[in-house]
Amino acid sequence: MNHERGLKSVVFKIISSSKGLTLAMVFIIAGAIVTALFPPLVLERIVNLLIAPEQVPLNLPLAYFGLLAISGLFESGQNVMITKFGQKVTRGLRSEMCAKLQYLPVAYFTEHEPGKITSRFVNDVDAVDSMFTNGIISMFADAFKVLSILAVIFYKSKGLGLIMILITPLIFVMTRQFQKQILQAQLANRIAISKVNNHVPETIGNIRMIHTLFRQKYMEQKYDDYIEESYRATDKSNLYDSIYSPIVIFISACIIASMMILAALGGQVQQFFGITVGTAVAMIAYVSRVFEPIESIGMEIQNIQSAVAGIKRINEFLQEPERKKTDSSITNRELNPGNGPFIHFDHVSFSYDQEKTLENPIFNDLCFTVASGEAVTIAGRTGAGKSTIFRLLLGMYSPDEGRVLINGVDADKIPDTQKRKLFGYVEQSFHQVAGTVTDQISLFDPEISFTQVEDAAKLVGLHESILALAKGYDTEAEHAAFSQGQFQLLSIARAVAASPKILLLDEITANLDSDTEGRVLEALKRASQGRTVISISHRLHENTLNQRIIQIGNQTKEVI
Numbered sequence: 001m002n003h004e005r006g007l008k009s010v011v012f013k014i015i016s017s018s019k020g021l022t023l024a025m026v027f028i029i030a031g032a033i034v035t036a037l038f039p040p041l042v043l044e045r046i047v048n049l050l051i052a053p054e055q056v057p058l059n060l061p062l063a064y065f066g067l068l069a070i071s072g073l074f075e076s077g078q079n080v081m082i083t084k085f086g087q088k089v090t091r092g093l094r095s096e097m098c099a100k101l102q103y104l105p106v107a108y109f110t111e112h113e114p115g116k117i118t119s120r121f122v123n124d125v126d127a128v129d130s131m132f133t134n135g136i137i138s139m140f141a142d143a144f145k146v147l148s149i150l151a152v153i154f155y156k157s158k159g160l161g162l163i164m165i166l167i168t169p170l171i172f173v174m175t176r177q178f179q180k181q182i183l184q185a186q187l188a189n190r191i192a193i194s195k196v197n198n199h200v201p202e203t204i205g206n207i208r209m210i211h212t213l214f215r216q217k218y219m220e221q222k223y224d225d226y227i228e229e230s231y232r233a234t235d236k237s238n239l240y241d242s243i244y245s246p247i248v249i250f251i252s253a254c255i256i257a258s259m260m261i262l263a264a265l266g267g268q269v270q271q272f273f274g275i276t277v278g279t280a281v282a283m284i285a286y287v288s289r290v291f292e293p294i295e296s297i298g299m300e301i302q303n304i305q306s307a308v309a310g311i312k313r314i315n316e317f318l319q320e321p322e323r324k325k326t327d328s329s330i331t332n333r334e335l336n337p338g339n340g341p342f343i344h345f346d347h348v349s350f351s352y353d354q355e356k357t358l359e360n361p362i363f364n365d366l367c368f369t370v371a372s373g374e375a376v377t378i379a380g381r382t383g384a385g386k387s388t389i390f391r392l393l394l395g396m397y398s399p400d401e402g403r404v405l406i407n408g409v410d411a412d413k414i415p416d417t418q419k420r421k422l423f424g425y426v427e428q429s430f431h432q433v434a435g436t437v438t439d440q441i442s443l444f445d446p447e448i449s450f451t452q453v454e455d456a457a458k459l460v461g462l463h464e465s466i467l468a469l470a471k472g473y474d475t476e477a478e479h480a481a482f483s484q485g486q487f488q489l490l491s492i493a494r495a496v497a498a499s500p501k502i503l504l505l506d507e508i509t510a511n512l513d514s515d516t517e518g519r520v521l522e523a524l525k526r527a528s529q530g531r532t533v534i535s536i537s538h539r540l541h542e543n544t545l546n547q548r549i550i551q552i553g554n555q556t557k558e559v560i
């Protein structure tokens with residue numbers, strides 16, 4: 001499956017997978033636009049009959065109320081459908097982005113802060129949602145509403161239609177100006193409020209220093225300035241808000257009054273503007289209906305504008321290059337140790353920064369082998385590249401030159417499906433997942449049975465402690481009061497649960513006291529039986545597993 005495509009094609013895919021919903025939405029929007037035009041036309045007929053004077057058939061007022069009700073229903077339906085459609089797009093987009101995450105190379109996660117990635121999923125997707133629910137679709141619906149009203153007015157009276165066509169863009173420009181001013185004031189208010197919110201904890205946190213250095217007046221003044229800023233901004237926003245409506249009412253009254261005056265004039269003007277009393281009533285109804293969608297279009301444009309940046313960022317995220325393809329034909333059997341070296345770093349050169357590969361590589365022509373069942377320790381100063389060796393072995397990165405081989409197979413070609421049966425990776429600290437104690441060990445892997453989970457816990461000596469918990473293996477991990485050492489044992493159990501051939505141990509006793517360290521090392525000895533073990537250690541004098549040591553770190557040709 002290709003996940004390297006832009007937002008546009010993802011949205012098209014979501015839309016085409018929900019054709020029924022899209023068609024229903026288009027139908028309901030069209031219904032809302034058309035049905036809103038009818039009630040004033042019926043009113044026109046009623047008034048004309050009353051003026052005639054003629055009997056008004058009962059079905060006309062009934063039709064008027066019926067049409068108003070249908071139009072209201074379509075209007076509500078439109079809102080429901082647009083929201084539903086927006087939710088559908090948002091859900092589809094989030095799941096597409098989540099799938100994309102799985103295909104990104106490890107480097108992406110080191111180069112981008114977690115907060116920023118999360119913000120793509122939360123704020124930026126919300127921006128797309130608001131673009132659909134309160135932006136582009138409603139904007140088209142409102143634009144059609146305005147156009148259809150103008151068309152009916154033009155059809156009824158050319159002169160009045162022309163006046164409306166000339167005035168509508170002016171009303172739109174005025175509305176946008178008001179909205180921009182209100183938005184600016186609201187933004188200024190938000191900034192002022194965030195300053196106020198920061199100021200309070202800052203004052204509390206530094207209260208002793210403020211007293212000692214006699215800065216009370218200064219802090220008080222700053223607080224007053226911020227709330228004054230917020231007060232002014234709110235005041236401005238309220239002012240624009242409160243004068244907009246009377247202005248609109250005044251303009252609409254002026255339009256209606258001038259229409260009526262022109263319609264009442266005689267001669268040539270009468271021909272151009274002339275309307276019946278009934279039509280005049282209908283025109284009044286139409287004019288008052290045209291302002292609402294114009295105001296909405298302004299807000300929708302604003303929503304679209306503020307969504308643009310988020311949409312751009314999501315687009316970039318979706319188009320991020322994905323990690324190298326693995327070879328799905330590689331089977332577990334191919335990774336069973338054979339005659340040659342089990343692990344082979346074959347003249348490996350590597351640098352994280354591709355542009356500086358030649359100037360400053362982490363490894364330059366690194367060579368070493370590890371036999372099956374052997375236990376080795378990688379040693380070297382901080383930053384020498386010990387963890388990088390693990391990352392290359394796990395296939396997270398590819399060497400710039402040379403090959404990293406496991407039983408003759410390139411490590412970066414090994415598919416994810418084989419990794420757990422091949423590697424058990426124990427890190428310095430335990431990373432808990434949401435779930436039970438069993439889940440901590442199995443990591444929700446359906447191929448790991450409960451017996452395997454239990455065996456792993458027994459192997460590391462945790463079985464009894466787990467049974468002592470309120471719900472044993474079914475205890476939620478957050479309610480299991482494990483010590484740091486027990487968490488590290490859990491980490492080893494997790495690593496060996498799938499019976500991997502290779503154990504990678506990254507400074508696993510670094511954060512433990514000597515007593516706990518002893519227990520963990522004992523568990524480790526048991527877990528290492530029959531496996532190839534590579535450890536990273538700073539404390540070589542404590543190399544209790546009596547392993548061969550591979551020293552790295554002089555950045556020159558290294559053959560070990």
Ligand SMILES: Nc1ncnc2c1ncn2[C@@H]1O[C@H](COP(=O)(O)OP(=O)(O)OP(=O)(O)O)[C@@H](O)[C@H]1O
Pocket residue numbers: 107110352353362380381382383384385386387388389
């Ligand atoms: N994702 C990364 N992107 C760029 N540089 C990195 C990345 N990870 C590590 N490095 C750099 O590569 C070098 C080797 O890092 P590595 O973590 O392999 O060292 P280490 O020997 O395990 O260090 P330590 O003993 O401190 O854990 C360091 O200079 C580190 O800053």
